[in-house]
Amino acid sequence: MYKAPLKELRFAIHQLIGDERLVGLSDLPDYSTEFADAVLDEAARFAEGVLDPINRIGDRTGAKWTAEGVRMPAEFKAAYAKFVEGGWTQLRAEAEFGGQGAPTLLGTAVEELWASSNLAFKLCPMLTQGAVEAINQCGSQAQKEKYLPKMISGEWTGTMNLTEPQAGSDLAAIRTRAVKEGDHYRLYGQKIFITYGDHDYTSNIIHMVLGRVEGAPAGVRGISLFIVPKVLVNDDGSLGKPNDVRCVSIEHKLGIHGSPTCVLSYGDKEGAVAYLVGEENRGLEYMFIMMNAARLSVGLEGYALAERAYQQALEYSRTRVQGKPKTKNVPDGSKVPPIAYHPDVKRMLLTQKAYTDAARAVALYAAMQLDLGKHLPDGDEKAKAQARGELLIPIVKGWSTELGVSMASLGVQVHGGMGFIEETGAAQILRDSRIAPIYEGTTGIQAGDLVGRKVGRDNGAAMNALIADMQAELEKISSSDAGVAASKAAALEGVAALKDATAAVLKDPEGALAVCVPYLMLGGVVVGGWLTAKAHELAVRQASTDPDFFAAKQQISRFYAANLLPEAQTLSRVVKQGAASILDADPAKL
Amino acid sequence: MYKAPLKELRFAIHQLIGDERLVGLSDLPDYSTEFADAVLDEAARFAEGVLDPINRIGDRTGAKWTAEGVRMPAEFKAAYAKFVEGGWTQLRAEAEFGGQGAPTLLGTAVEELWASSNLAFKLCPMLTQGAVEAINQCGSQAQKEKYLPKMISGEWTGTMNLTEPQAGSDLAAIRTRAVKEGDHYRLYGQKIFITYGDHDYTSNIIHMVLGRVEGAPAGVRGISLFIVPKVLVNDDGSLGKPNDVRCVSIEHKLGIHGSPTCVLSYGDKEGAVAYLVGEENRGLEYMFIMMNAARLSVGLEGYALAERAYQQALEYSRTRVQGKPKTKNVPDGSKVPPIAYHPDVKRMLLTQKAYTDAARAVALYAAMQLDLGKHLPDGDEKAKAQARGELLIPIVKGWSTELGVSMASLGVQVHGGMGFIEETGAAQILRDSRIAPIYEGTTGIQAGDLVGRKVGRDNGAAMNALIADMQAELEKISSSDAGVAASKAAALEGVAALKDATAAVLKDPEGALAVCVPYLMLGGVVVGGWLTAKAHELAVRQASTDPDFFAAKQQISRFYAANLLPEAQTLSRVVKQGAASILDADPAKL
Structure with a gap:
């Protein structure tokens, strides 16, 4: 039922974002636009043929806890084996240890397909990738050689262990205790909300665990990062004894039932054998390496589910007949047209599609900036790209995942009463979507990161540079097409609103924390509006090469300008005037 | 855990809406403000003590289908018996047949408590009430005497049977067939989505069924309304043979699991015995009598669930500690204050509370208008109140239920990761809330009704009268308090935006159908803003009588003005400029 939006992705990557800038970079010898297309074609086949058909099974059957470990639905286990066989676990990993070294841009495009077709499945490789990244950047050569080849090949998976009952968003409160014992440590503590913390896909799981070495300073400066394999690994790479870690239970959740969310108990017996990554007390810094990658990947889940919800709503509304629409532009003939022609249903479909395309464009643009920041030769451009990528990560994570929920809703x-019936599948998308604004840092945490670390710390330099670039690019658009002109004007008005709001945020950092979420949303709407206007101009210019596709693009851009961008004015105003009524309020008196 | 917001309700009914206008009306001999308070106190006890404790059981256990009929959780069955014993089924019904004849205003206030504490339970009496209303207004004296006393006493329940697989929002497509046979008809057809279509609370269920008499005109002008008892009723009132109606299955739904949603099959054998209500082919008109009452009652479900979600979020955020808030206005002392003091969490709590209070005020105001329209002596005031009540019904239904979903989300x-875990209960509120924007007419249907029947048909008279009254009342507010002045200014700006948008809707009726939902939302935000500004002024004036309560009211009003009312500008702009990009779009090319 799900169809990978390949045309959209190709348009976004090649034309809107311009991946030709990556071609020929010495770090990316294998990258070409043809390579990207071939990978996307294969990924589409896998998502449509393997992952989508079992998405419902994951929801219905779910992961099961047993005393011997978590048991996954057989269909998921089989799909994981095929995923490994297809080499998909290797796509973004370093070539040195068996990866294909694909850029983040392509990885982001591909991961959308996994998330749309089967979010619960997608989380396992996502977390492994985060663990690989952390070991690769912060681990010793011996650790890399021991763990990375098998994690990258998919023979083993990886997890991230941050949360404890008293330590969610506040990692300073972590209590898991590590005691040094020769060349390793013994770990004791309980971790919760560990995605794929146990499963039966593979013979081993490599847990990346935050803990506190005995005697370490209090707070975040006393946190260290450890590798804790589920099964100990001998020096020859063979598996040894089981480690002292156990999945005590799994959560009964609103959605993503096909993804086990585990409570892991470390050190119930002799203490779990744990290997320090890098230096003691630098765990938070290392963890942020994983987090940044994961935040982009979770961000894409928002529009990936919006895309799935849109496709399903479009299909339903094109077949369901329910009263004659009182409107122009309905097909001729005696037959009553389906509900997609009812103006309000059309409005809902256009809203879903316009937000999805805009959020995808913003995420792919952010991914491209991270690639440029990583792979360009040293210099101003590289630094600027890196800063811009980091600036955009909280916006992608926060805006796109909140949109995911509202577009799934x-x-x-669009389905009416049928939407409330679980068999239809629309409700599952809503349930699944609800986790994305929470995990890897809630929307509030993202927004705090945006106004604090990303905008406040450099005194608005990265944000104002982006604003200036958007403004300059928009002003350069010159088209005789009235639609393009309207998109340009609406986007420029949005950019001005973002500029005002940014000044307000810089002027009042404490107030900014009260209105950081509206500010983040404003960033999403406006950066999305800029890219949507650019897409509009491209669509008009190339209309003849694919008339239907580009006609739809123009419709969507026009709708975004007239119906969605006006929100920027409200958000900007709220950022400028809303803080005092929040700061002054006393929650004890509510 | 749930606490009925009695202070809020008393403030709203007595001060903000002013129920003294109902006291002394000849139709309402028993009504007094003391009576209302006593009823609310009793209702609060029932909601908190009986309905809230079993809310989770309804979700977990749910209604069960068996070949012998639907079986309800034992706790629900016991609660229904207590509900009947307490006389709650009688509250709003006509005194002539055993009812207490309470006004809609009080009924709406009381039903909020049922909906907040246990939405799945609340639906059964709500539908019975609709059936009672229809029989009372459209049935014969003999029908009234036969059915009403037992339905009003709660000995029997009632249902509304509209939907068929091909006929959801479009009732013209109804196919259920009625064949005349002496003094009754034989009914054949299948009805779906029948709430409490079967259960084991009572010995009989009175189904109100839309069908088509053989030879009737096509479309809505050929629909008739029938009484179809589950068990036939003898002339002496005793129960006779089972009728030919059967619950074939119940739906597996996203939420309200404690409320059976039935597929009912009529006439599988000899045809179900059905009694015509009123005249043939006037069924739609009669059904709208039920619908209007039900739409107000479903509308209140939105803010009722928002209230529940708010209470739970407030409680969690006042106890959960997670990092030190970087803000002023935190309690002194060495202990880290709970997350309610984090500015973004406070923003979320204020958003929930401000929208809940505003939506409640709008619904109670609408209910009051319906009461005045019904009970005032004939004249202009009566007619104006009636028109205003009807104008507001789609706004209450559409705006409040959409808010219910977003506030539950x-x-x-606010709960972070815990919110996604079903044990916490926050997720159930979200799942339950999702039905309210759908049943009794989707938000799109409400908005179409608003711009068509309610604003278009009288050329904006009722809406413009409301706008003029709001403006005049706001202009009269004179207070030295800066907060009140800001609320007044924000509300007046909102009213102006609604006035503009109303002119646009009247000028372009076809375009209005494309932007009817933003127009409806605008109506909610602005009418809510007017009442919130009024509440602000009252709160300042009476601050000394209950300092904490009225301080909170002022905080909430201030927040509404600064953070929520600005949305009116965006919505008004979308109403004015958004239609063309929707009407021109071709869903076949998306």
Whole structure:
């Protein structure tokens, strides 16, 4: 039922974002636009043929806890084996240890397909990738050689262990205790909300665990990062004894039932054998390496589910007949047209599609900036790209995942009563989508990161540079097409609103924390509006090469300008005037 | 855990809406403000003590289908018996047949408590009430005497049977067939989505069924309304043979698991015995009598669930500690204050509370208008109140239920990861809330009704009268308090935006159908803003009578003005400029 939006992705990557800048970079010898297309074609086949058909099974059957470990649905286990066989675990990993070294841009495009077709499945490789990244950047050569080849090949998976009952968003409160014992440590503590913390896909799981070495300073400066294999690994690479870690239970969740969320108990017996990554007390810094990558990947889940919800709503509304629409532009003939022609249903479909395309464009643009920041030769451009990528990560994570929920909810609405019935599948998308604004840092945490670390710390330099670039690019658009002109004007008005709001945030950092979420949303709407206007101009210019596709693009851009971008004015105003009524309020008196 | 917001309700009914206008009306001999308070106190006890404790059981256990009929959780069955014993089924019904004849205003206030504490339970009496209303207004004296006393006493329940697989929002497509046979008809057809279509609370269920008499005109002008008892009723009132109606299955739904949603099959054998209500082919008109009452009652479900979500989020955020808030206005002392003091969490809580209070005020105001329209002596005031009540019904239904979903979602967000775990209960509120924008007419249907029947048909008279009254009342507010002045200014700006948008809707009726939902939302935000500004002024004036309560009211009003009312500008702009990009779009090319 799900169809990978390949045309959209190709348009976004090649034309809107311009991946030709990556071609020929010495770090990316294998990258070409043809390579990207071939990978996307294969990924589409896998998502449509293997992952989508079992998405519902994951929801219905779910992961099961047993005393011997978590048991996954057989269909998921089989799909994981095929995923490994297809080499998909290797796509973004370093070539040195068996990876294909694909850029983040392509990785982001591909991961959308996994997330749309089967979010619960997608989380396992996502977390392994984060663990690989951390070991690769912060581990010793011996650790890399021991763990990376098998994690990259997919023979083993990886996890991230941050949360404890008293330590969620506040990692300073972590209590898991590490006691030094020769060349390793013994770990004691309980971790919760560990995604794929146990499963039966593979013979081993490499847990990346935050803990506190005995005697370490209090707070975040006393946190260290450890490798804790589920099964100990001998020096020859063979598996040894089981480690002292156990999945005590799994959570009964609103959605992503096909993804086990584990409570892991470390050190119930002799203490779990743990290997320090890098230096003691630098765990938070290392963890952020994993986090940044994971935040982009979770961010894409928002529009990936919005895309799935849109496709399902579009299909339903094109077949369901329910009263004659009182409107122009309905097909001729005696037959009553389907509900997609009812103006309000059309409005809902356009809203889903316009937000999805805009959020995808913003995420791919952010990914491209991270690639340029990593792979360009040293210099101003590289630094600017890196800063811009980091600036955009909280916006992608926060805006796109909140949109994911509201667009999935709109998908239910298009179905009417059928949307509330679980068999239809629309409700599952809503349930699954609800986790994305929470994990890897809630929307509030993202927004705090945005106004604090990303905008406040450099006194708005990265944000104002982006604003200036957007403004300059928009002003250069010159088209005789009235639609393009309207998109340009709406986007420029949005950019001005973002500029005002940014000044307000810089002027009042404490107030900014109260209105950081509206500010983040404003960033998303406006950066999305800029890219949507650019897409509009491209669509008009190339209309003849694919008339239907580019006609739809123009419709979407026009809708975004007239119906979605006006929100920027409200958000900007709220950022400028809303803080005092929040700061002054006393929650004890509510 | 749930606490009925009695202070809020008393403030709203007595001060903000002013129920003294109902006291002394000849139709309402028993009504007094003391009576209302006593009823609310009793209802609060029932909601908190009986309904809230079994809310989770309804979700977990749910209604069960068996070949012998639907079996309800034992706790629900016991609660229904207590509900009947307490006389709650009688509250709003006509005195002539055993009812207490309470006004809609009080009924709406009481039903909020049922909906907040246990939405799945609340639906059964709500539907019975709709059936009672229809029989009372459209049935014969003999029908009234036969059915109403037992339905009003709660000995029997009632249902509304509209939907068929091909006929959801479009009732013209109804196919259920009625064949005349002496003094009754034989009914054949299948009805779906029948709430409490079967259960084991009572010995009989009175189904109100839309069908088509053989030879009737096509479309909505050929629909008739029938009484179809589950068990036939003898002339002496005793129960006779089972009728030919059967619950074939119940739905597996996203939420309200404690409320059976039935597929009912009529006439599998000899045809179900059905009694015509009123005249043939006037069924739609009669059904709208039920619908209007039900739409107000479903509308209140939105803010009722928002209230529940708010209470739970507030409680969690006042106890959960997670990092030190970087902000002023935190309690002194060495202990880290709970997350309610984090500015973004406070923003979420204020958003929930401000929208909940505003939506409640709008619903109670609408209910009051319906009461005045019904009970005032004939004249202009009566007619104006009636028109205003009807104008507001789609706004209450559409705006409040959409808010219910978004505020329940925000409640999940305040809980962070715990919100996604079903044990917490926040997720159930979100799941339950999702039905309200759908049943009794989707938000799109409400918005179409608003711009068509309610604003278009009288050329904006009722809406413009409301706008003029709001403006005049706001202009009269004179207070030295800066907060009140800001609320007044923000509300007046909102009213102006609604006035502009109303002119646009009247000028372009076809375009209005494309932007009817933003127009409806605008109506909610602005009418809510007017009442919130009024509440602000009252709160300042009476601050000394209950300092904490009225301080909170002022905080909430201030927040609404600065953070929520600005949305009116965006919505008004979208109403004015958004239609063309929707009407021109071709869903076949998306």
